[in-house]
Amino acid sequence: MNQTVLSRQLNFNSVAAIVFTTIGAVLFFIAPSQIDEPLIKIGYGTQLSPELFPRLVAVSFFGLGIWLLIASFQIRQRNQLRELDREAITNVIVTLILMAGYVYVMVYLGFVIGSALMILVMSTYFGNRNFLLAGVVAVAVPVIIFVLFTKVLITSLPPFPVDEVIPSHWIIYDPIKYISNHSII
Amino acid sequence: MFESFLGGFAILFNPETVFMTFVWMAGGLFLGMFVGALPGFTTLMAMAILLPISFFIHPLFGIPFLIGIYKGGIYGGSIPAILISMPGTGAAVATTFDGPPLTKKGQARKALEIALYSSVSGDLASDIITIALIGPIAAVALFMGPPELAAILFLALIVISATSSGVFVKGLLMLALGLFFGMIGQDPIGALSRFSFGMMDIEAGIPLLPMLIGVFALPEIFIGIERRATHFIQSSDLRVTGARLTFAEFKSCIRTIVRSTFIGTGIGMIPGVGQVVAAFMGYAAAKSASKTPEKFGKGELEGVAAAEAANNAVNGPTLVPLLTLGIPGDNLTVILVGAFIAHGLRPGPQLMQQQGDLVFAILIAMIFANIMFLFIGKVCIPFFAKVVTIRKSLLLPLTLIFAFAGSWVFRSQPFDLAVLVFFGGFGYIARKLHFDVTPMAMGFILGPTLEYSFGQTVILSAGNLPGYVFVERPFTAAILVLTPIFTFLMWRRTMRLRQRFDQTS
Numbered sequence: 041m042n043q044t045v046l047s048r049q050l051n052f053n054s055v056a057a058i059v060f061t062t063i064g065a066v067l068f069f070i071a072p073s074q075i076d077e078p079l080i081k082i083g084y085g086t087q088l089s090p091e092l093f094p095r096l097v098a099v100s101f102f103g104l105g106i107w108l109l110i111a112s113f114q115i116r117q118r119n120q121l122r123e124l125d126r127e128a129i130t131n132v133i134v135t136l137i138l139m140a141g142y143v144y145v146m147v148y149l150g151f152v153i154g155s156a157l158m159i160l161v162m163s164t165y166f167g168n169r170n171f172l173l174a175g176v177v178a179v180a181v182p183v184i185i186f187v188l189f190t191k192v193l194i195t196s197l198p199p200f201p202v203d204e205v206i207p208s209h210w211i212i213y214d215p216i217k218y219i220s221n222h223s224i225i
Numbered sequence: 226m227f228e229s230f231l232g233g234f235a236i237l238f239n240p241e242t243v244f245m246t247f248v249w250m251a252g253g254l255f256l257g258m259f260v261g262a263l264p265g266f267t268t269l270m271a272m273a274i275l276l277p278i279s280f281f282i283h284p285l286f287g288i289p290f291l292i293g294i295y296k297g298g299i300y301g302g303s304i305p306a307i308l309i310s311m312p313g314t315g316a317a318v319a320t321t322f323d324g325p326p327l328t329k330k331g332q333a334r335k336a337l338e339i340a341l342y343s344s345v346s347g348d349l350a351s352d353i354i355t356i357a358l359i360g361p362i363a364a365v366a367l368f369m370g371p372p373e374l375a376a377i378l379f380l381a382l383i384v385i386s387a388t389s390s391g392v393f394v395k396g397l398l399m400l401a402l403g404l405f406f407g408m409i410g411q412d413p414i415g416a417l418s419r420f421s422f423g424m425m426d427i428e429a430g431i432p433l434l435p436m437l438i439g440v441f442a443l444p445e446i447f448i449g450i451e452r453r454a455t456h457f458i459q460s461s462d463l464r465v466t467g468a469r470l471t472f473a474e475f476k477s478c479i480r481t482i483v484r485s486t487f488i489g490t491g492i493g494m495i496p497g498v499g500q501v502v503a504a505f506m507g508y509a510a511a512k513s514a515s516k517t518p519e520k521f522g523k524g525e526l527e528g529v530a531a532a533e534a535a536n537n538a539v540n541g542p543t544l545v546p547l548l549t550l551g552i553p554g555d556n557l558t559v560i561l562v563g564a565f566i567a568h569g570l571r572p573g574p575q576l577m578q579q580q581g582d583l584v585f586a587i588l589i590a591m592i593f594a595n596i597m598f599l600f601i602g603k604v605c606i607p608f609f610a611k612v613v614t615i616r617k618s619l620l621l622p623l624t625l626i627f628a629f630a631g632s633w634v635f636r637s638q639p640f641d642l643a644v645l646v647f648f649g650g651f652g653y654i655a656r657k658l659h660f661d662v663t664p665m666a667m668g669f670i671l672g673p674t675l676e677y678s679f680g681q682t683v684i685l686s687a688g689n690l691p692g693y694v695f696v697e698r699p700f701t702a703a704i705l706v707l708t709p710i711f712t713f714l715m716w717r718r719t720m721r722l723r724q725r726f727d728q729t730s
Contacts, residue, residue, distance in 0.1 A: 052658055056398075056658065064401075074420045074421075075412070075419040078415050078417055088683045088684055090414070090417050093676045093680070094408055097401055097408065100404075101402075104397050104398045104401060105398070115392055117391075117659045119657070120658070124451070127453065131451055132447055136646070139646055140646075142625075143639060143646075146629065162622035163616075163618045166617070167618050168618035170616075177619055181626070185626065185627060189630060189634050193282065194281065195281055195637075198633075
């Protein structure tokens with residue numbers, strides 16, 4: 041009987057509260073071992089310890105966790121994670137797997153090829169059957185994004201194979217000097 | 226401050242840069258309206274995903290670009306709200322009361338035009354009020370030292386945590402989590418390595434950009450993919466039909482627009498309330514002031530004008546606490562803080578002192594942006610009306626690759642992509658469990674400044690912190706004493722506004 045009442049009262053907010061309280065306690069005790077010792081005490085006199093602020097945050101975690109634990113028995117909120125149906129869970133998991141694969145492919149095969157594959161696979165999974173359109177978009181958009189970031193904003197993306205086609209020293213027209221981070225004032 | 230205001234004109238109208246400033250701002254407005262017009266794609270997501278672009282261009286281009294997205298996005302949501310009763314953003318929900326009935330009567334064009342004119346009017350008036358307010362507030366803020374700054378930041382973080390979340394303690398916990406994430410890396414006083422848990426990749430701290438894109442953009446994408454659908458809508462008549470809005474019709478709405486502008490401006494200055502509540506408040510006020518309230522909800526132009534003027538009037542005033550005190554009022558302005566910080570411009574009293582000319586240049590650009598807003602909106606209404614027909618199955622992966630590209634360019638490290646996915650997953654779970662990520666992002670961004678100011682205060686106190694604060698720094702003491710009272714009042718006010726919002730909706 042007691043177990044049933046307890047399970048009715050313990051909810052996701054209670055669990056979150058216990059997690060936060062534990063984090064606070066752990067943080068408080070590991071703080072000294074996780075903060076380097078200052079070689080020279082610049083700024084740190086006797087009254088200011090490098091552990092002071094982290095420990096205040098840890099105590100806040102602990103105290104707020106206890107507060108949430110007490111309040112959780114009164115809060116009426118729905119756990120929307122539990123309300124997710126099979127389709128939603130499958131779609132999110134598939135997307136996460138695709139994202140993990142995308143990171144790997146992008147780093148080793150370059151941004152353009154990785155992104156093209158990602159667009160083709162993901163759009164097909166989510167129901168697109170116009171493969172000609174998907175193919176055009178899968179090639180054009182990554183190239184545009186690549187050019188925007190590398191040739192206009194002068195940053196870098198995994199280049200292969202575009203660096204074989206577009207010379208790395210080539211940048212878009214002269215006003216670029218005003219849109220990089222040079223001071224203009 | 227007046228010299229800074231004049232200096233702002235000189236910077237903005239520098240012949241070498243003025244053209245590019247307006248080109249970037251027009252680009253931001255267009256992209257904002259485009260994304261705003263897509264149901265399920267929010268202005269917040271657009272700002273988070275396009276934030277990296279602003280990192281790598283001069284702040285005079287990058288910040289107006291983001292402000293353009295902000296302004297355009299809030300308006301863009303009204304287009305599908307009017308045509309198909311599907312608000313593109315939360316801010317446009319109140320527009321669905323009278324927009325779709327007007328479309329059914331064959332007056333879609335009138336509805337879209339009054340939405341545009343009201344949005345531009347509300348935005349323009351609130352921008353002017355913003356500029357008028359920023360100077361005096363910044364002048365007062367300049368007298369603040371580290372103890373006052375620490376106290377103000379503390380107050381702001383607590384108030385935002387209280388008002389952004391339905392449950393106060395959950396907002397505070399997310400704030401504490403953000404402060405912890407902000408502590409990872411190096412401490413701001415002695416540059417001591419801390420909480421890196423032996424991971425070299427976070428020795429310099431959690432990267433800001435992947436974190437912001439992760440918590441604000443990826444959850445929206447995850448929610449978008451919960452249902453497999455090739456299109457946002459399957460089929461609909463999206464023609465913009467009917468006669469144009471006449472000047473007499475616009476004139477009849479002016480009183481409503483002015484009222485809603487003041488409501489939106491007032492709400493914009495209160496942290497954590499935002500455009501959605503402003504639109505409902507503006508709508509409710511217009512209905513109660515009308516001689517024919519029974520017409521509201523059945524296709525009344527004033528209803529559209531009230532909601533749209535109010536939600537766009539919020540945009541400018543949210544910058545007042547941000548630029549003068551360094552306090553972002555909502556999640557959209559948190560992203561703006563990220564852009565400022567990336568350029569070495571930390572919002573707060575010192576920013577107005579050190580870069581006052583640049584800040585005023587950005588604010589003046591906002592006023593001129595409204596002219597472009599009107600032009601782009603007017604010309605592109607038929608195009609934005611068709612945006613909902615874009616294939617969702619293609620747009621979602623495109624958004625995702627943009628998010629990944631933006632996270633990569635920050636440091637060119639694969640680890641940053643892992644940070645993006647981690648915070649994306651975290652943001653998605655947090656949303657499903659009713660934990661608001663806004664206080665966490667604010668704690669992450671403002672935590673180091675708070676810790677630095679707090680550390681300086683402790684050093685200045687020479688071992689007697691309470692005595693120093695309560696005897697030598699009366700303003701700090703007053704803020705600390707007023708913090709619980711002010712927080713309670715703000716929390717109660719927000720809860721009442723939300724209740725009124727729930728009743729109206």
